[in-house]
Amino acid sequence: RLQMTETSTTTPPAPPARNNKSAQLPKTGMAVVRAVLSGDTVVLANMNSAPDGSTPSALFTLSNLNAPRLGTARLGTVDDPHAHPSRVWLAEFLIGKTVKFECHRSTPDRYYGCLYAQPRTPQEKPINVAVESASLGHSTVKPFKGAGGNAAQPEEELVTELEAAQATAKAAGLGLWSGAGLVRQQKQAGEQFNVSELVAWSGGRQISVMIEHCFDGTRYRCSVLEDGPYAHSSFTLQLAGVQSPRVADAYGGHAKHFVDLRILNRQLSVTFVGSLPSASQPPAVAVLHHPRGNIGVELLKAGLAMVSERTARMLGPTDVVSYRQAEAAAKGQKVNMWRTYVKPTIEGVAETNGSVVEVVTGDTLLILPTGVKYDGDSKLLKVSLASIRSPRLGNERTRKPDEPYAYECKDRLRQMVVGKQCKVTVDYEREIPYGPAGPDGTQKAEKRKFATVLVGNRGDVGEVLVS
Secondary structure, rough: OOOOOOOOOOOOOOOOOOOOOEOOOOOOOEEEEEOEEEEEEEEEEOOOOOOOOOOEEEEEEEEEOOOOOOOOOOOOOOOOOHHHHHHHHHHHHHHOEEEEEEEEEEOEEEEEEEEEEEOOOOOOEEEHHHHHHHHHOEEOOOOOOOOOOOOOOOOOHHHHHHHHHHHHHHHOOOHHOOOOOOOOOOOOOOOEOOHHHHHHOOOOOEEEEEEEEEOOOOOOEEEEEEOOOOEEEEEEEOOOOOEEOOOOOOOOHHHHHHHHHHOOOOOEEEEEEEOOOOOOOOOOOEEEEEEEEEEEHHHHHHOOEEOOOOHHHOOOHHHHHHHHHHHHHHHHOOHHHEEEEEEOOOOOEEEEEEEEEEEEEEOOOOOOOOOOOOOOOHHEEEEEEEOOOOOOOOEEEOOOOOOOOOHHHHHHHHHHHHHEEEEEEEEEEEEEEEOOOOOOOOOOEEEEEEEEEEHHHEEEEHHHHHH
Protein backbone atom coordinates (compact mmCIF):
# COMPACT_ATOMS: atom_id res chain seq x y z
CA ARG A 1 0.00 0.00 0.00
CA LEU A 2 1.05 3.57 -0.57
CA GLN A 3 0.36 6.04 2.21
CA MET A 4 -0.72 9.64 1.80
CA THR A 5 1.69 12.38 2.87
CA GLU A 6 1.75 11.95 6.65
CA THR A 7 1.96 14.67 9.28
CA SER A 8 1.33 12.48 12.34
CA THR A 9 2.70 9.14 13.50
CA THR A 10 -0.54 8.09 15.20
CA THR A 11 -2.59 6.04 12.75
CA PRO A 12 -6.17 4.83 13.36
CA PRO A 13 -7.07 1.29 12.29
CA ALA A 14 -7.44 1.33 8.50
CA PRO A 15 -10.06 -0.31 6.29
CA PRO A 16 -8.77 -3.56 4.77
CA ALA A 17 -7.44 -3.20 1.23
CA ARG A 18 -10.02 -4.39 -1.27
CA ASN A 19 -7.66 -4.04 -4.25
CA ASN A 20 -4.30 -2.54 -5.13
CA LYS A 21 -5.88 0.91 -5.37
CA SER A 22 -6.84 1.13 -1.68
CA ALA A 23 -4.81 3.56 0.39
CA GLN A 24 -4.12 3.59 4.12
CA LEU A 25 -4.63 7.01 5.66
CA PRO A 26 -2.65 8.23 8.66
CA LYS A 27 -4.48 10.18 11.34
CA THR A 28 -3.60 13.47 9.64
CA GLY A 29 -1.97 14.25 6.33
CA MET A 30 -2.23 15.85 2.91
CA ALA A 31 -3.93 14.41 -0.16
CA VAL A 32 -5.50 15.41 -3.47
CA VAL A 33 -9.28 15.34 -3.96
CA ARG A 34 -9.63 13.02 -6.93
CA ALA A 35 -13.44 12.75 -7.09
CA VAL A 36 -16.55 14.14 -5.39
CA LEU A 37 -19.30 11.56 -5.01
CA SER A 38 -21.85 13.67 -3.11
CA GLY A 39 -22.08 16.83 -1.05
CA ASP A 40 -20.32 15.17 1.90
CA THR A 41 -18.15 12.39 0.40
CA VAL A 42 -14.95 12.59 -1.65
CA VAL A 43 -12.19 10.30 -2.90
CA LEU A 44 -8.71 11.21 -1.66
CA ALA A 45 -5.70 10.11 -3.67
CA ASN A 46 -1.95 10.39 -4.08
CA MET A 47 -0.89 12.89 -6.73
CA ASN A 48 1.35 10.28 -8.40
CA SER A 49 0.21 6.93 -9.72
CA ALA A 50 1.84 3.64 -8.76
CA PRO A 51 4.29 2.03 -11.23
CA ASP A 52 1.45 -0.05 -12.71
CA GLY A 53 -0.66 3.07 -13.31
CA SER A 54 -3.09 2.46 -10.43
CA THR A 55 -3.88 5.32 -8.06
CA PRO A 56 -4.03 4.53 -4.34
CA SER A 57 -7.17 6.23 -3.04
CA ALA A 58 -9.55 6.28 -0.08
CA LEU A 59 -13.22 7.12 0.43
CA PHE A 60 -13.61 10.00 2.89
CA THR A 61 -16.88 11.33 4.40
CA LEU A 62 -17.17 14.54 6.40
CA SER A 63 -17.99 13.85 10.07
CA ASN A 64 -21.16 15.20 11.67
CA LEU A 65 -22.61 16.27 8.34
CA ASN A 66 -25.42 15.03 6.10
CA ALA A 67 -25.67 16.08 2.46
CA PRO A 68 -28.81 15.33 0.42
CA ARG A 69 -28.61 11.97 -1.37
CA LEU A 70 -28.23 11.82 -5.15
CA GLY A 71 -30.51 9.64 -7.24
CA THR A 72 -29.37 7.32 -10.03
CA ALA A 73 -31.07 7.11 -13.42
CA ARG A 74 -29.86 3.53 -13.88
CA LEU A 75 -31.53 2.42 -10.63
CA GLY A 76 -34.59 4.63 -11.07
CA THR A 77 -34.00 6.58 -7.84
CA VAL A 78 -34.51 10.35 -7.61
CA ASP A 79 -32.48 13.06 -5.92
CA ASP A 80 -33.23 14.47 -2.53
CA PRO A 81 -33.95 18.21 -2.97
CA HIS A 82 -30.75 20.22 -3.48
CA ALA A 83 -28.55 17.10 -3.78
CA HIS A 84 -27.13 18.07 -7.17
CA PRO A 85 -26.24 21.71 -6.28
CA SER A 86 -24.63 20.44 -3.07
CA ARG A 87 -22.34 18.08 -4.97
CA VAL A 88 -21.57 20.64 -7.70
CA TRP A 89 -20.52 23.18 -5.05
CA LEU A 90 -18.20 20.72 -3.32
CA ALA A 91 -16.68 19.67 -6.66
CA GLU A 92 -15.99 23.27 -7.65
CA PHE A 93 -14.52 23.96 -4.22
CA LEU A 94 -12.24 20.92 -3.88
CA ILE A 95 -11.74 18.87 -7.03
CA GLY A 96 -8.09 18.53 -8.01
CA LYS A 97 -6.90 20.52 -4.98
CA THR A 98 -4.61 19.49 -2.16
CA VAL A 99 -6.35 19.36 1.23
CA LYS A 100 -5.40 18.50 4.79
CA PHE A 101 -7.37 15.62 6.33
CA GLU A 102 -7.99 14.53 9.93
CA CYS A 103 -9.34 11.02 10.45
CA HIS A 104 -11.72 10.57 13.40
CA ARG A 105 -12.79 6.99 12.73
CA SER A 106 -13.06 4.40 9.97
CA THR A 107 -15.27 1.56 8.75
CA PRO A 108 -14.33 -1.27 6.36
CA ASP A 109 -15.01 0.89 3.30
CA ARG A 110 -14.28 4.53 4.27
CA TYR A 111 -12.84 7.09 6.64
CA TYR A 112 -14.72 9.82 8.55
CA GLY A 113 -13.21 13.11 9.61
CA CYS A 114 -12.48 16.72 8.68
CA LEU A 115 -11.05 18.28 5.53
CA TYR A 116 -9.31 21.64 5.44
CA ALA A 117 -8.91 23.65 2.22
CA GLN A 118 -6.29 26.29 1.54
CA PRO A 119 -7.15 29.69 3.09
CA ARG A 120 -8.28 32.47 0.78
CA THR A 121 -5.52 34.78 2.08
CA PRO A 122 -2.24 33.98 3.87
CA GLN A 123 -3.55 35.72 6.99
CA GLU A 124 -6.59 33.45 7.33
CA LYS A 125 -6.84 29.96 8.83
CA PRO A 126 -7.40 26.88 6.59
CA ILE A 127 -11.07 26.53 5.64
CA ASN A 128 -13.00 23.76 7.39
CA VAL A 129 -14.95 22.27 4.47
CA ALA A 130 -17.80 20.94 6.63
CA VAL A 131 -18.35 24.32 8.28
CA GLU A 132 -18.23 26.07 4.88
CA SER A 133 -20.82 23.64 3.46
CA ALA A 134 -23.18 24.08 6.44
CA SER A 135 -22.87 27.88 6.32
CA LEU A 136 -23.99 27.90 2.66
CA GLY A 137 -26.91 25.55 3.25
CA HIS A 138 -25.47 22.65 1.22
CA SER A 139 -25.72 20.17 4.11
CA THR A 140 -27.22 19.69 7.55
CA VAL A 141 -25.51 18.98 10.85
CA LYS A 142 -25.78 15.40 12.08
CA PRO A 143 -26.32 15.12 15.85
CA PHE A 144 -23.32 13.55 17.55
CA LYS A 145 -24.31 10.45 19.52
CA GLY A 146 -20.92 9.59 21.00
CA ALA A 147 -18.10 7.45 19.69
CA GLY A 148 -17.72 3.73 19.83
CA GLY A 149 -15.25 1.13 18.66
CA ASN A 150 -12.23 2.78 17.11
CA ALA A 151 -13.94 6.19 16.76
CA ALA A 152 -12.32 9.29 18.23
CA GLN A 153 -14.38 11.96 20.01
CA PRO A 154 -14.56 15.05 17.78
CA GLU A 155 -13.87 18.34 19.45
CA GLU A 156 -16.90 20.03 20.98
CA GLU A 157 -15.85 23.31 19.35
CA LEU A 158 -16.29 21.72 15.91
CA VAL A 159 -19.87 20.57 16.63
CA THR A 160 -20.73 23.99 18.05
CA GLU A 161 -19.22 25.69 15.00
CA LEU A 162 -21.21 23.47 12.61
CA GLU A 163 -24.48 24.22 14.40
CA ALA A 164 -23.74 27.97 14.35
CA ALA A 165 -23.00 27.79 10.62
CA GLN A 166 -26.26 25.92 9.98
CA ALA A 167 -28.21 28.52 11.95
CA THR A 168 -26.70 31.26 9.78
CA ALA A 169 -27.76 29.44 6.58
CA LYS A 170 -31.28 28.88 7.94
CA ALA A 171 -31.68 32.54 8.84
CA ALA A 172 -30.53 33.63 5.37
CA GLY A 173 -32.64 30.99 3.55
CA LEU A 174 -29.65 29.53 1.73
CA GLY A 175 -29.43 26.23 -0.13
CA LEU A 176 -31.51 23.54 1.55
CA TRP A 177 -33.29 26.20 3.60
CA SER A 178 -34.49 28.17 0.55
CA GLY A 179 -37.51 25.91 0.11
CA ALA A 180 -36.83 25.43 -3.60
CA GLY A 181 -34.28 22.62 -3.83
CA LEU A 182 -33.52 21.31 -7.33
CA VAL A 183 -34.55 17.73 -8.12
CA ARG A 184 -33.08 16.53 -11.43
CA GLN A 185 -35.15 14.74 -14.05
CA GLN A 186 -32.45 12.36 -15.27
CA LYS A 187 -32.38 10.63 -18.64
CA GLN A 188 -30.18 7.76 -19.78
CA ALA A 189 -28.78 7.51 -23.33
CA GLY A 190 -30.02 4.41 -25.09
CA GLU A 191 -33.14 4.26 -22.91
CA GLN A 192 -34.85 7.66 -22.90
CA PHE A 193 -33.05 9.13 -25.94
CA ASN A 194 -30.59 8.38 -28.73
CA VAL A 195 -27.13 9.94 -28.72
CA SER A 196 -27.57 11.02 -32.35
CA GLU A 197 -30.53 13.18 -31.22
CA LEU A 198 -28.34 14.88 -28.61
CA VAL A 199 -25.65 15.54 -31.22
CA ALA A 200 -28.22 17.04 -33.60
CA TRP A 201 -29.71 19.18 -30.81
CA SER A 202 -26.32 20.70 -30.01
CA GLY A 203 -26.09 22.13 -33.53
CA GLY A 204 -22.28 22.31 -33.42
CA ARG A 205 -22.16 24.70 -30.45
CA GLN A 206 -20.28 24.06 -27.23
CA ILE A 207 -22.33 22.24 -24.57
CA SER A 208 -21.58 22.39 -20.84
CA VAL A 209 -21.17 18.96 -19.20
CA MET A 210 -19.81 17.38 -16.04
CA ILE A 211 -17.39 14.46 -16.36
CA GLU A 212 -18.95 11.89 -14.04
CA HIS A 213 -16.56 8.98 -14.61
CA CYS A 214 -13.51 8.12 -16.73
CA PHE A 215 -13.66 4.56 -18.09
CA ASP A 216 -10.17 5.02 -19.52
CA GLY A 217 -8.08 7.83 -20.98
CA THR A 218 -10.48 8.67 -23.83
CA ARG A 219 -13.95 7.36 -22.82
CA TYR A 220 -16.03 9.15 -20.21
CA ARG A 221 -19.53 9.20 -18.75
CA CYS A 222 -20.92 12.73 -18.84
CA SER A 223 -24.07 14.56 -17.81
CA VAL A 224 -25.48 17.63 -19.55
CA LEU A 225 -25.57 20.76 -17.38
CA GLU A 226 -27.51 23.03 -19.76
CA ASP A 227 -31.23 23.73 -19.65
CA GLY A 228 -33.38 22.18 -22.36
CA PRO A 229 -34.75 18.78 -23.33
CA TYR A 230 -31.48 17.02 -22.46
CA ALA A 231 -30.76 18.71 -19.10
CA HIS A 232 -29.05 16.25 -16.70
CA SER A 233 -29.00 13.55 -19.40
CA SER A 234 -26.27 10.94 -19.02
CA PHE A 235 -24.29 9.64 -22.01
CA THR A 236 -20.94 8.08 -22.95
CA LEU A 237 -18.41 10.31 -24.69
CA GLN A 238 -15.55 9.15 -26.92
CA LEU A 239 -12.78 11.72 -27.29
CA ALA A 240 -12.46 12.66 -30.98
CA GLY A 241 -9.24 11.88 -32.82
CA VAL A 242 -7.49 9.84 -30.13
CA GLN A 243 -7.62 6.38 -28.56
CA SER A 244 -5.92 5.38 -25.31
CA PRO A 245 -5.26 1.79 -24.17
CA ARG A 246 -7.90 0.09 -22.06
CA VAL A 247 -7.18 0.17 -18.32
CA ALA A 248 -6.13 -3.50 -18.25
CA ASP A 249 -3.59 -2.96 -21.06
CA ALA A 250 -0.10 -1.49 -20.81
CA TYR A 251 -0.23 2.22 -19.93
CA GLY A 252 -4.04 2.14 -19.76
CA GLY A 253 -3.94 2.83 -16.02
CA HIS A 254 -1.52 5.70 -16.54
CA ALA A 255 -3.82 7.26 -19.15
CA LYS A 256 -6.82 6.99 -16.80
CA HIS A 257 -4.80 8.54 -13.94
CA PHE A 258 -3.76 11.37 -16.29
CA VAL A 259 -7.36 12.34 -17.10
CA ASP A 260 -8.74 11.62 -13.61
CA LEU A 261 -6.53 14.35 -12.18
CA ARG A 262 -7.44 16.85 -14.90
CA ILE A 263 -11.10 16.41 -15.84
CA LEU A 264 -12.94 14.09 -13.42
CA ASN A 265 -15.97 15.81 -11.79
CA ARG A 266 -15.15 19.08 -13.52
CA GLN A 267 -17.57 21.25 -15.47
CA LEU A 268 -16.21 21.53 -19.00
CA SER A 269 -17.63 22.10 -22.46
CA VAL A 270 -17.73 19.76 -25.44
CA THR A 271 -18.36 20.13 -29.15
CA PHE A 272 -20.00 17.08 -30.69
CA VAL A 273 -18.68 15.94 -34.06
CA GLY A 274 -20.73 12.76 -34.48
CA SER A 275 -21.47 9.38 -32.94
CA LEU A 276 -20.16 5.84 -33.39
CA PRO A 277 -22.36 2.91 -34.36
CA SER A 278 -22.81 0.40 -31.54
CA ALA A 279 -25.03 -2.56 -30.76
CA SER A 280 -25.97 -1.18 -27.33
CA GLN A 281 -25.13 2.41 -26.35
CA PRO A 282 -23.33 4.30 -29.11
CA PRO A 283 -20.92 6.89 -27.68
CA ALA A 284 -21.04 10.50 -28.77
CA VAL A 285 -17.78 11.64 -30.37
CA ALA A 286 -16.68 15.09 -29.23
CA VAL A 287 -13.82 17.50 -28.67
CA LEU A 288 -13.37 18.28 -24.97
CA HIS A 289 -12.45 21.89 -24.21
CA HIS A 290 -10.26 22.45 -21.16
CA PRO A 291 -9.09 25.87 -19.92
CA ARG A 292 -5.47 24.74 -20.14
CA GLY A 293 -5.51 23.08 -23.54
CA ASN A 294 -6.74 20.17 -25.61
CA ILE A 295 -6.88 16.97 -23.52
CA GLY A 296 -6.54 14.80 -26.63
CA VAL A 297 -3.35 16.54 -27.71
CA GLU A 298 -1.94 16.40 -24.17
CA LEU A 299 -2.57 12.63 -24.01
CA LEU A 300 -0.73 12.23 -27.31
CA LYS A 301 2.20 14.36 -26.11
CA ALA A 302 2.46 12.22 -22.96
CA GLY A 303 2.56 9.02 -25.03
CA LEU A 304 -0.66 7.76 -23.45
CA ALA A 305 -2.81 7.63 -26.61
CA MET A 306 -2.53 7.33 -30.37
CA VAL A 307 -4.34 9.05 -33.21
CA SER A 308 -7.60 7.26 -34.02
CA GLU A 309 -8.17 7.33 -37.77
CA ARG A 310 -11.80 6.31 -37.21
CA THR A 311 -12.71 9.46 -35.29
CA ALA A 312 -10.01 11.78 -36.70
CA ARG A 313 -12.04 11.82 -39.93
CA MET A 314 -14.80 13.61 -38.01
CA LEU A 315 -12.51 16.54 -37.17
CA GLY A 316 -11.78 19.49 -39.41
CA PRO A 317 -8.73 19.21 -41.71
CA THR A 318 -6.73 21.81 -39.79
CA ASP A 319 -7.58 20.31 -36.39
CA VAL A 320 -5.90 16.98 -37.11
CA VAL A 321 -2.47 18.57 -37.71
CA SER A 322 -1.81 19.24 -34.01
CA TYR A 323 -2.84 15.65 -33.15
CA ARG A 324 -0.40 14.11 -35.63
CA GLN A 325 2.40 16.44 -34.58
CA ALA A 326 1.88 15.54 -30.92
CA GLU A 327 1.90 11.81 -31.70
CA ALA A 328 5.02 12.16 -33.86
CA ALA A 329 6.80 14.04 -31.04
CA ALA A 330 5.94 11.30 -28.51
CA LYS A 331 7.17 8.62 -30.92
CA GLY A 332 10.40 10.51 -31.52
CA GLN A 333 11.04 10.85 -27.78
CA LYS A 334 9.88 7.25 -27.14
CA VAL A 335 7.54 8.35 -24.35
CA ASN A 336 5.50 5.77 -22.40
CA MET A 337 3.59 3.54 -24.84
CA TRP A 338 6.12 4.39 -27.59
CA ARG A 339 9.15 3.38 -25.49
CA THR A 340 9.99 0.50 -27.89
CA TYR A 341 8.85 2.31 -31.04
CA VAL A 342 11.02 1.83 -34.11
CA LYS A 343 10.41 4.11 -37.06
CA PRO A 344 9.14 1.98 -39.96
CA THR A 345 11.36 1.63 -42.97
CA ILE A 346 10.15 3.19 -46.19
CA GLU A 347 10.01 1.12 -49.37
CA GLY A 348 11.97 2.68 -52.18
CA VAL A 349 13.75 6.02 -51.99
CA ALA A 350 12.94 8.42 -49.15
CA GLU A 351 13.65 11.52 -51.26
CA THR A 352 13.05 12.21 -54.92
CA ASN A 353 12.63 15.08 -57.36
CA GLY A 354 10.11 15.26 -60.15
CA SER A 355 7.31 17.21 -61.77
CA VAL A 356 3.67 17.25 -60.72
CA VAL A 357 1.47 15.71 -63.39
CA GLU A 358 -1.94 15.73 -61.71
CA VAL A 359 -3.75 16.83 -58.56
CA VAL A 360 -6.11 14.02 -57.52
CA THR A 361 -7.60 15.69 -54.43
CA GLY A 362 -6.77 18.63 -52.21
CA ASP A 363 -3.98 16.60 -50.58
CA THR A 364 -2.95 13.92 -53.12
CA LEU A 365 -0.67 14.30 -56.16
CA LEU A 366 0.66 12.24 -59.06
CA ILE A 367 4.37 12.95 -59.68
CA LEU A 368 6.67 11.85 -62.52
CA PRO A 369 10.16 11.35 -61.03
CA THR A 370 13.05 13.14 -62.76
CA GLY A 371 14.75 10.97 -65.38
CA VAL A 372 11.79 8.61 -65.75
CA LYS A 373 10.15 8.41 -69.19
CA TYR A 374 6.37 8.38 -69.02
CA ASP A 375 4.76 5.44 -70.83
CA GLY A 376 1.85 4.78 -68.49
CA ASP A 377 0.42 5.56 -65.08
CA SER A 378 2.61 2.88 -63.50
CA LYS A 379 5.56 5.27 -63.75
CA LEU A 380 3.79 7.93 -61.68
CA LEU A 381 4.38 8.29 -57.94
CA LYS A 382 1.18 8.77 -55.92
CA VAL A 383 1.84 10.91 -52.87
CA SER A 384 -0.41 12.39 -50.18
CA LEU A 385 0.65 15.40 -48.15
CA ALA A 386 1.86 14.33 -44.70
CA SER A 387 0.00 15.22 -41.50
CA ILE A 388 -2.85 17.14 -43.12
CA ARG A 389 -6.28 16.26 -44.46
CA SER A 390 -8.08 18.26 -47.09
CA PRO A 391 -11.89 18.49 -47.35
CA ARG A 392 -13.15 15.43 -49.21
CA LEU A 393 -14.71 15.59 -52.67
CA GLY A 394 -18.15 14.07 -53.09
CA ASN A 395 -19.20 10.92 -54.95
CA GLU A 396 -21.82 11.11 -57.69
CA ARG A 397 -22.52 7.38 -57.59
CA THR A 398 -23.37 7.40 -53.88
CA ARG A 399 -24.78 10.97 -54.05
CA LYS A 400 -22.39 12.08 -51.37
CA PRO A 401 -21.83 15.86 -51.59
CA ASP A 402 -18.49 17.67 -51.42
CA GLU A 403 -17.29 18.72 -48.02
CA PRO A 404 -17.11 22.53 -47.70
CA TYR A 405 -14.16 24.04 -49.60
CA ALA A 406 -13.16 20.67 -51.15
CA TYR A 407 -13.16 22.13 -54.68
CA GLU A 408 -11.39 25.34 -53.63
CA CYS A 409 -8.67 23.36 -51.85
CA LYS A 410 -8.01 21.12 -54.86
CA ASP A 411 -7.99 24.07 -57.24
CA ARG A 412 -5.59 26.06 -55.05
CA LEU A 413 -3.20 23.10 -54.94
CA ARG A 414 -3.48 22.65 -58.72
CA GLN A 415 -2.51 26.28 -59.33
CA MET A 416 0.52 25.94 -57.06
CA VAL A 417 2.03 22.68 -58.30
CA VAL A 418 0.82 21.28 -61.64
CA GLY A 419 3.62 21.21 -64.24
CA LYS A 420 6.22 22.41 -61.73
CA GLN A 421 9.35 20.80 -60.36
CA CYS A 422 9.13 19.58 -56.76
CA LYS A 423 11.13 17.84 -54.09
CA VAL A 424 9.39 14.96 -52.28
CA THR A 425 10.51 13.76 -48.83
CA VAL A 426 8.57 10.67 -47.72
CA ASP A 427 7.67 10.86 -44.00
CA TYR A 428 5.70 7.63 -43.59
CA GLU A 429 3.61 5.02 -45.41
CA ARG A 430 0.14 3.76 -44.62
CA GLU A 431 -2.23 1.09 -45.94
CA ILE A 432 -5.26 2.83 -47.49
CA PRO A 433 -8.32 0.56 -47.93
CA TYR A 434 -10.45 0.91 -51.06
CA GLY A 435 -13.34 -0.83 -52.80
CA PRO A 436 -16.12 -2.96 -51.27
CA ALA A 437 -15.43 -5.44 -48.48
CA GLY A 438 -15.07 -9.09 -49.46
CA PRO A 439 -17.00 -12.07 -48.00
CA ASP A 440 -14.60 -12.20 -45.06
CA GLY A 441 -15.11 -8.47 -44.34
CA THR A 442 -11.65 -7.38 -45.52
CA GLN A 443 -10.94 -4.69 -48.12
CA LYS A 444 -8.22 -4.27 -50.68
CA ALA A 445 -5.56 -1.75 -49.70
CA GLU A 446 -2.79 0.21 -51.35
CA LYS A 447 0.38 1.35 -49.59
CA ARG A 448 0.32 5.14 -49.88
CA LYS A 449 3.34 7.37 -49.32
CA PHE A 450 2.77 10.49 -47.20
CA ALA A 451 5.35 13.16 -47.82
CA THR A 452 6.47 16.76 -47.47
CA VAL A 453 6.34 18.36 -50.93
CA LEU A 454 8.42 21.48 -51.67
CA VAL A 455 7.72 23.51 -54.80
CA GLY A 456 9.95 26.44 -55.84
CA ASN A 457 9.96 29.39 -53.46
CA ARG A 458 6.65 28.41 -51.88
CA GLY A 459 8.24 25.81 -49.58
CA ASP A 460 5.99 23.17 -48.05
CA VAL A 461 2.71 23.20 -50.00
CA GLY A 462 0.92 21.52 -47.09
CA GLU A 463 1.78 24.45 -44.83
CA VAL A 464 0.59 26.86 -47.51
CA LEU A 465 -2.81 25.13 -47.70
CA VAL A 466 -3.20 25.12 -43.91
CA SER A 467 -2.22 28.78 -43.60
